[in-house]
Amino acid sequence: MAKSSYRSGVVAVVGPPNAGKSTLLNRYLEQKIAIVTPLPQTTRNRILGIISGSDYQMIMLDTPGLHKARELLNKEMVRIALETLTEADIVLFLADASALAGKKLEKHRSEYSGYLARIQSPAILVLNKIDLLASEQLLPIIDWYSSLHPFTAVVPVSALKGQGTDILLKELVSRLPKGPQYYPDDIPTDATERFIVAELIREKIFLRTHQEVPYSTAVLIDSFKENSANTKVVIHATILVERGTQKGIIIGRQGAMLGAIRKSATKDIEKLLGCQVVLRLWVKVKKKWTSNEQVLKELGI
Numbered sequence: 690m691a692k693s694s695y696r697s698g699v700v701a702v703v704g705p706p707n708a709g710k711s712t713l714l715n716r717y718l719e720q721k722i723a724i725v726t727p728l729p730q731t732t733r734n735r736i737l738g739i740i741s742g743s744d745y746q747m748i749m750l751d752t753p754g755l756h757k758a759r760e761l762l763n764k765e766m767v768r769i770a771l772e773t774l775t776e777a778d779i780v781l782f783l784a785d786a787s788a789l790a791g792k793k794l795e796k797h798r799s800e801y802s803g804y805l806a807r808i809q810s811p812a813i814l815v816l817n818k819i820d821l822l823a824s825e826q827l828l829p830i831i832d833w834y835s836s837l838h839p840f841t842a843v844v845p846v847s848a849l850k851g852q853g854t855d856i857l858l859k860e861l862v863s864r865l866p867k868g869p870q871y872y873p874d875d876i877p878t879d880a881t882e883r884f885i886v887a888e889l890i891r892e893k894i895f896l897r898t899h900q901e902v903p904y905s906t907a908v909l910i911d912s913f914k915e916n917s918a919n920t921k922v923v924i925h926a927t928i929l930v931e932r933g934t935q936k937g938i939i940i941g942r943q944g945a946m947l948g949a950i951r952k953s954a955t956k957d958i959e960k961l962l963g964c965q966v967v968l969r970l971w972v973k974v975k976k977k978w979t980s981n982e983q984v985l986k987e988l989g990i
């Protein structure tokens with residue numbers, strides 16, 4: 690039975706793309722569950738992380754970045770992010786302070802007001818990447834955001850370096866409602882190994898390709914087979930692209946690019962699964978998959 694002082698609840702992490710939402714989730718989980726790249730619109734799904742302490746359990750939802758969406762894929766990503774607002778006990782609106790410092794913020798007012806107007810729970814403004822700017826540069830950013838929404842607290846952090854993240858955790862835990870433990874202590878996520886494996890492959894593509902190529906790419910796991918002793922996993926995966934030229938780029942000269950993607954993904958997947966991994970990758974052209982509801986459904990989007 691739950692102890693009477695036990696707290697639990699859902700924290701939705703939302704904000705513009707590239708702000709460091711997934712980095713923050715990984716920091717609290719002390720492992721890489723959500724992929725991280727320097728490109729915006731990396732995360733496409735809602736990623737649930739479970740952060741447990743002796744007297745609390747926080748379900749943290751990492752979400753796709755909020756942006757002006759045109760393609761169906763992007764519209765669905767924004768929908769997924771905004772949907773988490775309705776199930777959150779606390780909203781954590783995370784922004785990249787280093788990208789905003791010294792900038793004209795007014796041009797974003799109508800876009801951000803629209804997102805913030807949908808928040809019904811107490812919201813904390815988290816200004817991230819403070820390792821990249823001087824603290825006095827934060828004040829105009831805090832003033833501006835405060836004019837958009839009545840945030841209950843403002844916490845500056847560096848998700849990458851861990852500055853301020855303990856303070857933020859305390860702030861969050863103190864605001865969790867009383868509630869039961871939903872998951873066992875030692876489970877970091879409800880995401881399947883298959884999903885995380887597909888994401889790790891996608892991360893390597895994001896890190897190695899440019900312009901529209903990463904945004905035209907998705908990864909589907911075709912098979913995932915463990916040997917009986919649990920010492921080796923053989924994974925077959927298909928990389929979807931939208932055009933033949935993109936297929937050429939992903940494969941690279943004499944397969945060099947695909948080889949490099951496979952090698953670095955294998956390393957991460959072995960770390961995740963704790964056993965030897967044999968990864969086989971195929972590249973397939975699927976025209977306009979970013980507007981194809983069936984494909985998006987297969988990708989859980």
Ligand SMILES: Nc1nc2c(ncn2[C@@H]2O[C@H](COP(=O)(O)OP(=O)(O)OP(=O)(O)O)[C@@H](O)[C@H]2O)c(=O)[nH]1
Binds near residue numbers: 728732753755820821
């Ligand atoms: N210097 C610095 N870089 C950071 C910090 N937090 C995240 N980053 C970097 O910012 C980039 C984006 O981080 P992500 O965690 O992928 O950002 P995100 O908000 O999840 O982005 P989307 O999934 O695209 O919405 C990566 O290159 C991170 O390493 C930070 O505190 N300081």
Ligand SMILES: [Mg+2]
Binds near residue numbers: 710751
């Ligand atoms: Mg992300």
